Amino acid sequence: MNFTASRLSYAQTGFFSNIVADYVAGDEKLTPFLKHPVSPDGICQSIDSRKQVNTNRELLVTALQHQYKNIPVTDAVKENIHKLLSPDTFTICTAHQPNIFTGPLYFLYKILHAAKLADTLKKEMPQYDFVPVYYMGSEDADLDELNNITIQGNKLVWQTKQTGAVGRMKVDDEFLKLITAINGQITVLPNGKELVQLFIDCYKKGNSIQQSTFELVNKLFGEFGVIVLIPDNASLKKAFAPVIKKELLEGFSHPLVEATGKELGKYYKVQASGRAINLFYLIDNKRERIEKVGEQFIISSLELSFTEAEIVKELEEHPERFSANVILRGVFQETVLPNIAFIGGGGEVAYWLELKKVFEAVNVPYPMLVLRNSFLLINDEQKQKTKKLGLSIADLFKPELELINQLVKERTSNDLSLNNEITFLQKLYDQLKQKAAPVDQTLMAHIDSLLAKSKKQLEELEKKMMRAEKKKYEAEQRQIQSLKQSLFANNSLQERVENISFFFGVYGKEILNKLYDNSLSLEQEFVVLTDGI
Numbered sequence: 025m026n027f028t029a030s031r032l033s034y035a036q037t038g039f040f041s042n043i044v045a046d047y048v049a050g051d052e053k054l055t056p057f058l059k060h061p062v063s064p065d066g067i068c069q070s071i072d073s074r075k076q077v078n079t080n081r082e083l084l085v086t087a088l089q090h091q092y093k094n095i096p097v098t099d100a101v102k103e104n105i106h107k108l109l110s111p112d113t114f115t116i117c118t119a120h121q122p123n124i125f126t127g128p129l130y131f132l133y134k135i136l137h138a139a140k141l142a143d144t145l146k147k148e149m150p151q152y153d154f155v156p157v158y159y160m161g162s163e164d165a166d167l168d169e170l171n172n173i174t175i176q177g178n179k180l181v182w183q184t185k186q187t188g189a190v191g192r193m194k195v196d197d198e199f200l201k202l203i204t205a206i207n208g209q210i211t212v213l214p215n216g217k218e219l220v221q222l223f224i225d226c227y228k229k230g231n232s233i234q235q236s237t238f239e240l241v242n243k244l245f246g247e248f249g250v251i252v253l254i255p256d257n258a259s260l261k262k263a264f265a266p267v268i269k270k271e272l273l274e275g276f277s278h279p280l281v282e283a284t285g286k287e288l289g290k291y292y293k294v295q296a297s298g299r300a301i302n303l304f305y306l307i308d309n310k311r312e313r314i315e316k317v318g319e320q321f322i323i324s325s326l327e328l329s330f331t332e333a334e335i336v337k338e339l340e341e342h343p344e345r346f347s348a349n350v351i352l353r354g355v356f357q358e359t360v361l362p363n364i365a366f367i368g369g370g371g372e373v374a375y376w377l378e379l380k381k382v383f384e385a386v387n388v389p390y391p392m393l394v395l396r397n398s399f400l401l402i403n404d405e406q407k408q409k410t411k412k413l414g415l416s417i418a419d420l421f422k423p424e425l426e427l428i429n430q431l432v433k434e435r436t437s438n439d440l441s442l443n444n445e446i447t448f449l450q451k452l453y454d455q456l457k458q459k460a461a462p463v464d465q466t467l468m469a470h471i472d473s474l475l476a477k478s479k480k481q482l483e484e485l486e487k488k489m490m491r492a493e494k495k496k497y498e499a500e501q502r503q504i505q506s507l508k509q510s511l512f513a514n515n516s517l518q519e520r521v522e523n524i525s526f527f528f529g530v531y532g533k534e535i536l537n538k539l540y541d542n543s544l545s546l547e548q549e550f551v552v553l554t555d556g557i
Contacts, residue, residue: 025531025534025538025555026555026556027538027542027553027554027556028553028554028556029542029551029552029553029554030551030552030554031547031549031551031552032417032418032549032550032552033549033550034048034395034398034548034549034550035048035049036418036421037398037517037550038421038422038423039421039516039517040370041292041370041374042292043292043293043373043374043377044370044373044374044395046291047373047377047393047395048395048548050062053291054377056287057284057287057288057377057380058377058380058393059073059380059390059391059392060073060390060391060392061392062392062393062394062395062548063546064148064546066392067145067149067364067365067392067546069392070364070365070389070392071114071152073364073389074114074364074389076389077387077388077389079359079360079361079362080263080360081108081109081110081111081362082109083259083260083263083360084260084360084361085106085108085109086259087253087257087259087260088105088108088251088253089105091238091252091253091254091257092105092242095238095239095242096242096246097242098246098247098249100246100248100249101242101246101249101250103249104155104249104251105251107155108155110153112151112152112153113152113153113154113155113362114152114155114362114363114364115154115155115156115157115251115362115364116138116141116142116145116154116155116156116157116363116364116365116367117156117157117158117159117357117361117363117365117366117367117391118134118135118137118138118156118157118158118159118366118367118368119158119159119160119161119353119354119357119366119368119372120134120158120160120161121160121161121162121164121169121170121190121191122160122161122164122170122190122191122233122234122236122237123169123170123237124170124172124173124182124199124202124233125173125202125206125223125240125523125525126237126240126241126244126523126524127170127173127523128173128519128521128522128523129399129518129519129520129522129523129524129527130369130398130519130520132244132524132536132539133396133397133398133399133519134158134367134368134396134397135241135245135250136245136248136397136536136539136540137367137394137396137543137544137545138156138157138158138250139156139245139248139250139540139543140397140540140543140545141154141156141365141367141394142154142155142156142249144545144546145545154364155249155251156248156249156250156251157250157251157252157253157361157363158241158245158251158252158253159253159255159357159361160191160234160237160238160252160254160255161191161353162189162190162192162233162234162237162254162255162256163189163191163255163256163304163306163311163347163348164189164190164191165187165189165190165304165311166190167184167186167187167190167193170190171184171190173523173525174513174521174522174523175206175209175522175523175525175526176209176522176526177513180202180205180206182198182199183198184196184199186309187309187310188306188308188310188311189256189306189309189347190233191232191233191234191237191254191256192232192233192234192256192308192309193232193309194229194230194231194232194233195227195228195229195230195231195232195233195236196229197229199227199229200227200229203220203223203224203227206219206220206223206525207220209525210525210526210528210529211529213526213529213530214529214530214532215528215529215530215531215532215533216525216528216529218532218533219524219525219528219529222240222243222244223240225239225243226239226240226243227240234254234256238252238254244533244536245536248540253360253361255357255360256306256344257344258342260356260360261343261344261346261356262343263359263360264343264348264355264356264359264360265340265343265346266386267352267355267356267359267386267388268303268339268343268346268348269336269339270385270386271301271302271303271352272301272303272314272321272335272336272339273332273336275300275301275316276382276385276386277302277351277352277385278298278299278300278302278351280381280382280385281297281298281351281378281379281381282297282298283381284378284379284380284381285378288378292374294378295371295374295378298349298350298351299313299349299351300315300316301313301314301315302348302349302350302351302352303346303347303348303349303352304347304348304349305323305326305328305346306344306345306347307326307345310325310326311347312324312325312326313325314346319331321335350375351379352382354376354379354383355379355382355383355386355388358383358388358389358390358391359388363391364391364392365391365392365393365394366391366392366393367394367395367396368394368395368396369395370395373393376393377393394546394548395548397543397551398517398519398550399519399539399542399550399551399552400420400517400518400519400551400552400553401527401553401555402511402552402553402554402555403530403555404555404556406507406510406511407555409503409506409507410507412503413431413500413503413507414431414434415427415431417552417554420507420508420511420512420552427504427508428497428500428501428504431497431500431504432497441486442482442483442485442486445482446479446482446483449475449478449479449482450475450479453471453472453474453475453478456471457471539553
């Protein structure tokens with residue numbers, strides 16, 4: 025396996041929003057919404073900021089040791105958990121829901137980015153230690169987003185009637201059917217059986233999804249020293265209880281996010297607005313909104329009602345029953361971790377930009393935001409097709425129609441452009457204006473109308489010439505369409521659709537090492553990996 029890496033700017037790909045492109049470019053419009061620039065100086069600033077606030081490291085390490093006590097643990101993970109007791113150790117965190125079988129590829133890219141940045145910083149700042157953490161968003165209840173994977177265009181969906189937090193759902197018979205389906209699809213590949221066995225070992229019937237995901241991520245990334253944190257934990261939530269109480273009694277987060285959103289909304293589409301109370305009530309197989317109606321706190325779907333004193337008592341006795349939504353989840357994460365950098369996707373970075381005032385209101389350090397790494401994996405067959413069509417790596421990201429037009433223009437011996445004729449037409453009508461002006465000024469508008477009509481007719485003629493010429497290149501058009509669909513299914517980035525299963529089946533666990541080797545730390549560029557077989 026010999027991959028060649030190429031880099032593109034995120035803007036070049038055409039798949040990222042304006043706010044992401046501006047964030048990566050360091051646009052000054054975003055400065056008020058940030059705490060630390062994405063740079064070595066920003067890391068130093070973030071460390072200084074984190075040092076000002078005490079993190080309960082003993083609590084965190086105790087929770088992790090309890091979480092890991094019944095599974096095999098690598099020396100790297102053991103050492104990293106122990107290192108967290110030191111005030112000179114900081115975490116590099118990424119977060120994601122427990123997608124089944126790791127979901128789309130970017131799930132893995134985020135975790136590897138955290139590992140790479142932590143290792144890079146260890147070398148550059150040996151006076152500190154840095155630990156990569158995958159913070160599992162296991163309380164997410166959006167099953168439709170997490171219950172499926174796609175392998176080479178084949179979508180597999182977990183059909184279950186379970187409700188509530190996905191992390192608390194259990195592996196059932198319908199889930200095991202998916203493993204059988206995956207087995208049928210990838211065991212024909214050299215390393216397919218190894219991955220299927222990994223899935224069988226981790227997703228045992230009756231196991232919770234969060235436990236299974238924990239075991240799977242640990243087996244995939246334990247050698248990189250990646251720590252998995254499951255925050256659905258009473259002791260960790262007890263540490264977060266002061267923020268929960270403030271939210272219940274004051275509803276402090278919503279007006280802050282709303283104000284920031286208005287400012288950010290002057291330039292970009294705002295991602296998250298939140299609610300009056302940004303908390304859910306989490307019990308058994310239910311995760312339901314907490315709403316305040318008059319003086320009562322209501323969970324209407326559960327027919328529960330609390331007075332202020334009662335809900336404060338409930339929080340004191342059962343902190344595990346309170347679950348942060350998207351607005352407060354990051355504050356919880358940064359409360360329990362000695363974190364300095366958060367690695368997130370474009371959507372995550374966009375909504376985190378709305379949250380700085382929320383962090384400030386509860387004196388929780390706001391971390392450096394780092395856009396996660398992105399990859400496009402190109403196999404040898406796709407590479408040969410790209411070469412045969414005369415396309416560059418950057419060309420692959422262009423729209424299909426643009427690529428076809430580009431190929432036709434490059435290969436045809438006919439001149440399909442009418443630019444010269446349109447320029448001549450412009451000059452002709454300018455001359456007509458000069459002649460008509462002394463006669464009657466009102467004729468100018470009529471001449472402009474004639475010019476516009478003539479230009480439109482020439483442009484239509486140019487399009488017809490292009491369509492006629494394209495028919496000579498139908499085979500190449502099909503090849504472009506096939507190549508684009510294989511790399512960008514449904515015009516989406518590969519990493520947002522495809523699961524790791526096929527690539528693991530072809531390359532084995534070594535694919536993770538190759539992705540790690542080519543992961544960036546703070547550079548924030550898009551990486552294309554081309555197989556050099």
